[in-house]
Amino acid sequence: xxxxxxxxxxxxxxxxxxxxxxxxxxxxxxxxxxxxxxxxxxxxxxxxxxxxxxxxxxxxxxxxxxxxxxxxxxxxxxxxxxxxxxxxxxxxxxxxxxxxxxxxxxxxxxxxxxxxxxxxxxxxxxxxxxxxxxxxxxxxxxxxxxxxxxxxxxxxxxxxxxxxxxxxxxxxxxxxxxxxxxxxx
Amino acid sequence: xxxxxxxxxxxxxxxxxxxxxxxxxxxxxxxxxxxxxxxxxxxxxxxxxxxxxxxxxxxxxxxxxxxxxxxxxxxxxxxxxxxxxxxxxxxxxxxxxxxxxxxxxxxxxxxxxxxxxxxxxxxxxxxxxxxxxxxxxxxxxxxxxxxxxxxxxxxxxxxxxxxxxxxxxxxxxxxxxxxxxxxxxxxxxxxxxxxxxxxxxxxxxxxxxxxxxxxxxxxxxxxxxxxxxxxxxxxxxxxxxxxxxxxxxxxxxxxxxxxxxxxxxxxxxxxxxxxxxxxx
Numbered sequence: 037x038x039x040x041x042x043x044x045x046x047x048x049x050x051x052x053x054x055x056x057x058x059x060x061x062x063x064x065x066x067x068x069x070x071x072x073x074x075x076x077x078x079x080x081x082x083x084x085x086x087x088x089x090x091x092x093x094x095x096x097x098x099x100x101x102x103x104x105x106x107x108x109x110x111x112x113x114x115x116x117x118x119x120x121x122x123x124x125x126x127x128x129x130x131x132x133x134x135x136x137x138x139x140x141x142x143x144x145x146x147x148x149x150x151x152x153x154x155x156x157x158x159x160x161x162x163x164x165x166x167x168x169x170x171x172x173x174x175x176x177x178x179x180x181x182x183x184x185x186x187x188x189x190x191x192x193x194x195x196x197x198x199x200x201x202x203x204x205x206x207x208x209x210x211x212x213x214x215x216x217x218x219x220x221x
Numbered sequence: 222x223x224x225x226x227x228x229x230x231x232x233x234x235x236x237x238x239x240x241x242x243x244x245x246x247x248x249x250x251x252x253x254x255x256x257x258x259x260x261x262x263x264x265x266x267x268x269x270x271x272x273x274x275x276x277x278x279x280x281x282x283x284x285x286x287x288x289x290x291x292x293x294x295x296x297x298x299x300x301x302x303x304x305x306x307x308x309x310x311x312x313x314x315x316x317x318x319x320x321x322x323x324x325x326x327x328x329x330x331x332x333x334x335x336x337x338x339x340x341x342x343x344x345x346x347x348x349x350x351x352x353x354x355x356x357x358x359x360x361x362x363x364x365x366x367x368x369x370x371x372x373x374x375x376x377x378x379x380x381x382x383x384x385x386x387x388x389x390x391x392x393x394x395x396x397x398x399x400x401x402x403x404x405x406x407x408x409x410x411x412x413x414x415x416x417x418x419x420x421x422x423x424x425x426x427x428x429x430x431x432x433x434x435x436x437x438x439x440x441x442x443x444x445x446x447x448x449x450x451x452x453x454x455x456x457x458x459x460x461x462x463x464x465x466x467x468x469x470x471x472x473x474x475x476x477x478x479x480x481x482x483x484x485x486x487x488x489x490x491x492x493x494x495x496x497x498x499x500x501x
Contacts, residue, residue, distance in 0.1 A: 058264075058267075071338070098288065099288060099289075099328065099330075100288050100328070101284075101285050101288050101290060101326055101327060101328040102326045102327075102328070103326070104284065104326045107284075110284065110285065110288065110326055110328070111279070111284055111285045111286070111287060111288040112288050113287055113288050113289075115288075115289065115369065116368075116369045116372065116402050118402060138369075138401060138402070138404065138460065139369075139400070139401045139402035139461070140400055140401060140402060158401070158460065158462075160268055160271050160272070160275075160460055161287075161369065161401075161404040161460060161491065162272060162275070162286065162287045162367075162404050162491055162492055162493045163271050163272060163275040164275070164285065164286065164287045164288040165275050165278040165279040165282065165284050165285065165286055166271060166274055166275040166278055168284070169278075182340075183329065183340055183342070184328055184329070184330075184340075185340075196271075198264070198462065208462065209400060209401055209461050209462070211463070212262070212264065212456075212458060212461070212462040212463025212464070213400075213455070213456040213457055213458070213461070213463050214456070214463075215262070215456070215463050216261060216262055216265075216456035216458055216463045216464050216465060217454070217455060217456030218454035218455075218456065219393075219451055219454035219455050219456075
């Protein structure tokens, strides 16, 4: 069964989500990947503000291809989340409520997801042409010089994802593999 | 001596870059179809269907199937009875990449310096391997290699005493550690033997062989099939969400090595196994 999620997130929505839930996400989110996270971390270190109000927001780890004429955005699938792990607990502490990417999170991030009542979703990596169709509006809001790695504000409609890590410690990567494993892992 | 112009190389490379990113190969489509029949997990089946749908949209609309349009990697066989007029081969390839990625709205994913990390803005430089061969033609093999799967690749200098069991266990370990990160279902490329740098090259080279095509050496071919079976019993499944399709194929290339060594390299490729070839 599909759950519909409206962004920005709130505690009531997050507490209903469980690892393995397939969801469709609608609303406004922000994109950031390696270079943007590094800059945000540097800004925080200097005591500066983040380039957007992160409270209750969702960050999508993506570096899209350039839009062709007539397109809102180019292909835009998730990138590997673990490269952002070093920066993520701090952002969760500041109010970030959700992340969309692909692949494992480390233990610190999983703990922070529990501590700050957040959620980690995966989208299907390599499904970038299809996912782009759920992105309705895009605006660069910071670090434009980073090109594909700039921070973008996106409006999405029925963006397909699955809950991997929920606020209760559920981990769908672990559950899924345990179910189908026939050889010692 | 046969002449091939610089511009012919540029145009050929530009086309290869775009085709690789827009059109998923027949071999991958076929592997998806087989996997859709055999996959045990309903979620895994959904993922595979999404990947087929995605590839169809990409081909129909001439857009990249994945936003990571990759490092442009070339393996070029240059016939020693031809020569390129009007410029140098490596420059022609890089100009082709610039043109193909720029005009094709593909992503620039290369930083010019690994420490300063400034994007070069045109996806150059490409990684180019050249080999002199017989004849008067140039064969250009191109792959758009994604960073996610490359990041989960690995190499190890095993001991000769580790033997076949050691090799198999090491390969399985790398696939396990990669889990969802390398975007399964994977194509697992393996190099065995050679020396330190040659082994990694062999792993990459193996990925250029189409899915379903076995190594002509019977022993190696059997090892490919055995590993394929074992990897698909790990339970990782499409996108690591659990299932029976973790690898679409396993490719192994083996070569002579030193009496003291047993190098093994594992170059993982995501399901977007994007390969093109052209002959000039």
